[in-house]
Amino acid sequence: xxxxxxxxxxxIYYANARPHIGSAYxxxxxxxxxxYKRMCGYDVAFLTGSDEHGEKLRRAxxxxxxxxxxxxxxxxxxxKELWRTxxxxxxxxxxxxxxxxxxxxxxxxxxxxxxxxxIEKKKYEGRxxxxxxxxxxxxxxxxxxxxxxxxxxxxxxxxxxxKLSAFQDRLLGHYRDHPExxxxxxxxxxxxxxxxxxxxxxxxxxxxxxWGIPWPGDPEQVVYVWYDALxxxxxxxxxxxxxxxxxxxxxxxxxxxxxxxxxNPHAEVVHMIGKDILRFHAxxxxxxxxxxxxxxPKTIFAHGWIYYEQEKMSKSKGNVVYPEPVVAAIxxxxxxxxxxxxxxxxxxxxxxxxxxxNFSRDGLLTRYNAxxxxxxxxxxxxxLTMVSNSRGGAVPRPxxxxxxxxxxxxxxxxHLIAVRQSYERFEFSDALTTIWGMLELVDKFxxxxxxxxxxxxxxxxxxxxxxLYAATESLRILAVLSHPVIPDATERIWQQLxxxxxxxxxxxxxxxxxxxxxxxxxxxxxPVFPRLDKKQAIERIENMEEEIRxxxxxxxVMPSEGxxxxxxxxxxxxAGATTPARISIDDFAKVDLRVGEVKTAERVAGTDRLMKLTxxxxxxxxxxxxxxxxxxxxxxxxxxKVVVVANLEPRxxxxxxSNGMVVAATRPDGGPVLCAFxxxxxxxxxxx
Ligand code: MSP
Numbered sequence: 001x002x003x004x005x006x007x008x009x010x011x012i013y014y015a016n017a018r019p020h021i022g023s024a025y026x027x028x029x030x031x032x033x034x035x036y037k038r039m040c041g042y043d044v045a046f047l048t049g050s051d052e053h054g055e056k057l058r059r060a061x062x063x064x065x066x067x068x069x070x071x072x073x074x075x076x077x078x079x080k081e082l083w084r085t086x087x088x089x090x091x092x093x094x095x096x097x098x099x100x101x102x103x104x105x106x107x108x109x110x111x112x113x114x115x116x117x118x119i120e121k122k123k124y125e126g127r128x129x130x131x132x133x134x135x136x137x138x139x140x141x142x143x144x145x146x147x148x149x150x151x152x153x154x155x156x157x158x159x160x161x162x163k164l165s166a167f168q169d170r171l172l173g174h175y176r177d178h179p180e181x182x183x184x185x186x187x188x189x190x191x192x193x194x195x196x197x198x199x200x201x202x203x204x205x206x207x208x209x210x211w212g213i214p215w216p217g218d219p220e221q222v223v224y225v226w227y228d229a230l231x232x233x234x235x236x237x238x239x240x241x242x243x244x245x246x247x248x249x250x251x252x253x254x255x256x257x258x259x260x261x262x263x264n265p266h267a268e269v270v271h272m273i274g275k276d277i278l279r280f281h282a283x284x285x286x287x288x289x290x291x292x293x294x295x296x297p298k299t300i301f302a303h304g305w306i307y308y309e310q311e312k313m314s315k316s317k318g319n320v321v322y323p324e325p326v327v328a329a330i331x332x333x334x335x336x337x338x339x340x341x342x343x344x345x346x347x348x349x350x351x352x353x354x355x356x357x358n359f360s361r362d363g364l365l366t367r368y369n370a371x372x373x374x375x376x377x378x379x380x381x382x383x384l385t386m387v388s389n390s391r392g393g394a395v396p397r398p399x400x401x402x403x404x405x406x407x408x409x410x411x412x413x414x415h416l417i418a419v420r421q422s423y424e425r426f427e428f429s430d431a432l433t434t435i436w437g438m439l440e441l442v443d444k445f446x447x448x449x450x451x452x453x454x455x456x457x458x459x460x461x462x463x464x465x466x467x468l469y470a471a472t473e474s475l476r477i478l479a480v481l482s483h484p485v486i487p488d489a490t491e492r493i494w495q496q497l498x499x500x501x502x503x504x505x506x507x508x509x510x511x512x513x514x515x516x517x518x519x520x521x522x523x524x525x526x527p528v529f530p531r532l533d534k535k536q537a538i539e540r541i542e543n544m545e546e547e548i549r550x551x552x553x554x555x556x557v558m559p560s561e562g563x564x565x566x567x568x569x570x571x572x573x574x575a576g577a578t579t580p581a582r583i584s585i586d587d588f589a590k591v592d593l594r595v596g597e598v599k600t601a602e603r604v605a606g607t608d609r610l611m612k613l614t615x616x617x618x619x620x621x622x623x624x625x626x627x628x629x630x631x632x633x634x635x636x637x638x639x640x641k642v643v644v645v646a647n648l649e650p651r652x653x654x655x656x657x658s659n660g661m662v663v664a665a666t667r668p669d670g671g672p673v674l675c676a677f678x679x680x681x682x683x684x685x686x687x688x
Contacts, residue, residue: 006042007251007269007297008034011277012049012094012232015075016060018548019082020313021321021347021359022274022306028344029303029353029428030272031088036423036484038090039508045251047236048083049094050076054225055130058211068211072097085324087340087487089504094236096228097211101240106223106231107216108241110160110204113291118166124159124203127152134226135203159203160215162227167287168199174286180299182282184354187275187302191282199283230285233271234294253295269297278302301426304356306347317651321359325544330368333537334530341486341529342368348428348485361541365534372489375439376478377529380493383471384525386451395472395498396465397518411473411513419481420509428485435481442474472497473516480506489528496523539605546608592647593663593687594618595677601634604656612656613637617644618684625658628672643675643687 010026013019027048034046052072061071076095083091096102113119127136129145129152136145136152145152174181175192182188204224205215212222237252238245253267273281281300289296307313313320323343330339346364349371351357387393415438422431446467454464476497479490483503494503498520596615604610604625611629615622624644628637643663650659664672 002266003041003043005045005251005267006034006037007045007237007267008037008047009233009236009269009271010048011271011273012051012096012229013079014054014057015050015052015072015079015095016057017075018078018322021308021323021326022313024082024086024323025306025347025351026272026274026303027083027088028086028347029426031086031091032344032348032428032484033270033272033423033426034091035089035487035504036508038504039480039484039506041507041509043250044090045237045247046091047094047233048079048088048091049232049236050079050096051225051229051232052076052095052097053212053222053228055206055209055211058209059130069098082323085327085340086344089487092236094232096213096232096235099235102228102232102235103213104241104243105235105239106213106228109227109231109234109288109292110223111216112293113162113288116291116293118163118291119160119204120163121158121160123156124161125156126154128155129153157207159207160205160218160221161201162204162287162291163201164284164287165199165201167290168195170290171195171199171283171286174296178298181296182278183299183301187278187282187354191278194279195283202284226280226284227288230280230288233297253298255293255295270299270301271297272301272303275302275304301354303354304351306351307356307358309360310358322545322548324548325541326361326364329537329540329544330532333532333540336527336530337488338372338529341489342372345372345432345486349432350429352429353426361538362534365532365537368529369531369534371436372486372529373531375436376482376486376489376493377527379439379442379478380475380496380528381525382446383468383475384496384522387468387472387522388524390451390454390464391468393521393524395516395518395520395522396468398466398469399462411470411477416477416481416511423484423508432482432485435478438474438481439478442471442478445474446471469516469518472522473513476516477511477513479503480508480511483508492526492528496525496528498522543608589688590647591645594644594646595681595683595685595687596622596642596644596662597683598637598640598642601632601637603629603634610656611637613662615642615644615660615662616683617646617660618682622646622659623657624660624662625656626662626664626672628662628664628674631672632674640674641677641681641683 008030010030013023030046030048034044037044050072057072058068061068064071066074072095080093094102110119124135127143128134129136129148129150131150132145132148134145135155136143143152144150172192172195175188175195179185179188182191202224204227205218205221206212206224207221209222212225213228215221215223234248234252238247239252251267252269271281271285278300281302285300286296305312308319308321311317311319326343327339330342331337342364346367347357347359349367350363387395415434418434419431422428422434449463449467451464451467451471454460475493476499479493479497480503483490483506487504491503497516594617596617599614599616599621601611601613604612609627609629611626611632611634613624613626615624622644645661645663648659648661650657663675665675
């Protein structure tokens with residue numbers, strides 16, 4: 001019997017910056033799906049990777065003063081490291097630059113589309129957004145990208161065009177006949193309306209750029225970065241153009257008639273993506289595949305975005321959340337490896353998958369304590385303690401007498417079916433709500449049955465056997481059901497339950513009440529999720545975040561430069577100091593630089609780097625926040641003259657308003673050196 005295959009992909013991430021919690025979100029969700037599918041007996045290929053071509057990356061590398069090959073290779077490693085930290089299991093990684101296999105795939109795709117008449121060369125005159133790597137349609141807001149709102153650059157060159165318009169009807173027909181193709185349904189409606197409004201042909205090459213895949217037969221051009229990136233979904237499973245691996249034949253649906261011993265007619269392919277890149281996946285990608293004569297994936301699922309405290313994350317706001325400090329701080333305070341499970345559980349439970357969601361450290365710790373420490377962790381130690389104390393550590397054989405009705409409720413099939421259905425639909429939050437509902441039932445069952453009050457009477461002892469069996473079996477079932485989301489702790493519960501083999505190898509689709517063998521010896525319980533002090537944990541996370549923020553030379557002392565586009569800023573800050581373009585004296589005059597005197601200075605609680613200052617700038621006393629706390633003490637600062645940029649827009653850093661910026665030079669080791677005067681100068685004097 002052929003094992004059904006399941007091929008799941010994350011987007012390939014731009015290799016231009018350290019991944020944050022938003023980029024980790026897709027990978028965490030996919031990891032949960034991959035684990036679930038493996039537990040259903042599927043042969044799963046799970047692909048992630050890095051998107052390494054394009055003008056945006058080349059410029060970021062140039063700004064960093066690093067050869068682009070090295071720049072992307074270093075960033076690529078940051079992703080792999082994070083996947084290790086997050087316990088992302090058994091995945092394949094594809095990268096698009098310096099990869100000859102990928103060059104072959106992309107060039108083959110282009111050649112097939114050319115042969116089929118879907119590509120033509122013509123003059124392109126218009127605007128291009130390098131941040132979204134897309135040509136901006138005429139008729140949108142003038143000269144700005146309608147996705148990110150940034151100014152688009154004027155480009156005039158001979159380009160190869162892809163006849164996207166030729167696929168309009170076929171796309172609409174596909175959305176109609178295959179409602180599973182774009183999910184959730186509301187996203188499908190968006191895509192359909194977009195296509196119905198009419199498709200324009202798109203330029204799929206860039207001239208004179210070097211950092212990309214050469215256009216086959218025309219070395220003056222490189223392939224458009226999205227054509228290149230999307231094709232990585234094929235390269236990642238062994239597609240090499242004309243030559244195809246057995247894996248490719250197994251995981252990708254094959255064209256009719258391409259019989260092979262490994263061809264799997266039921267190959268199921270799911271691309272998981274964020275909502276911002278839906279158009280590329282649901283409109284361009286199917287057309288590129290059709291043009292090359294290849295079958296389509298089954299589903300494109302677009303999830304929502306993660307915001308931080310209801311705001312979009314951006315370096316300029318200083319509110320980017322990275323997963324590593326969250327995991328490390330929780331591990332450290334709990335004295336156990338639980339941070340990864342905590343983060344995964346929180347993100348998949350609190351955010352309805354598909355919709356936008358919010359990240360807050362407070363929310364994370366509340367969930368951790370309520371659902372993991374007091375919920376699953378507490379149940380697990382209670383149950384195992386009872387079996388150890390009352391039955392010498394051996395799971396009792398329940399008497400054949402009629403089980404209490406409550407026991408039946410615990411074991412009832414509808415719960416198991418509901419959880420599986422939710423996982424199948426990627427409704428993690430629903431799956432977890434059902435599982436934790438079952439957990440509450442077990443807690444209630446124990447409160448009602450009071451096994452700790454059982455007497456030596458035979459009747460009581462028989463009932464105790466039943467209750468202990470039911471509670472232990474429930475724990476086993478809960479561990480199996482929640483394993484895809486919280487893999488580490490459930491594996492430990494599995495071992496404590498004295499179960500053989502790895503929990504990951506269990507079949508979730510065959511899970512039934514009664515699988516626990518009486519007589520199984522359980523281990524003495526060890527706390528699975530130690531309770532944490534919320535305030536202390538939040539502070540620790542914040543401190544650790546400070547440690548991994550990009551080092552000081554890459555950020556100004558008080559990183560406030562007005563409203564810069566977010567992604568532009570992120571690549572710029574990651575990339576390091578740049579040589580700014582020359583400006584006129586009038587431009588310089590716009591900066592209000594003043595002599596100020598520090599009146600008070602105190603560290604911002606929970607950070608290592610930030611100092612809150614009040615500074616007299618002549619006309620008023622201002623509150624500022626500066627990233628100098630590692631280099632100056634409050635005592636060194638009070639009474640000192642400093643230079644202040646007085647007309648910056650106010651902004652908040654760690655919730656503290658900063659109304660201006662203190663000027664400093666950056667030492668080679670990254671530390672700031674405050675600008676000072678060697679002669680007397682009155683407070684409030686302007687610098688010019
Ligand atoms: N390189 C392209 C994808 C090419 S796939 C053939 C790209 N890369 S990206 O790094 O900018 O984004 C990768 C994914 O991260 C996208 O799905 C995007 O939606 C997701 N996210 C980035 N920030 C996010 C949040 N704050 N929240 C959730 N997902 C977010 O686009």
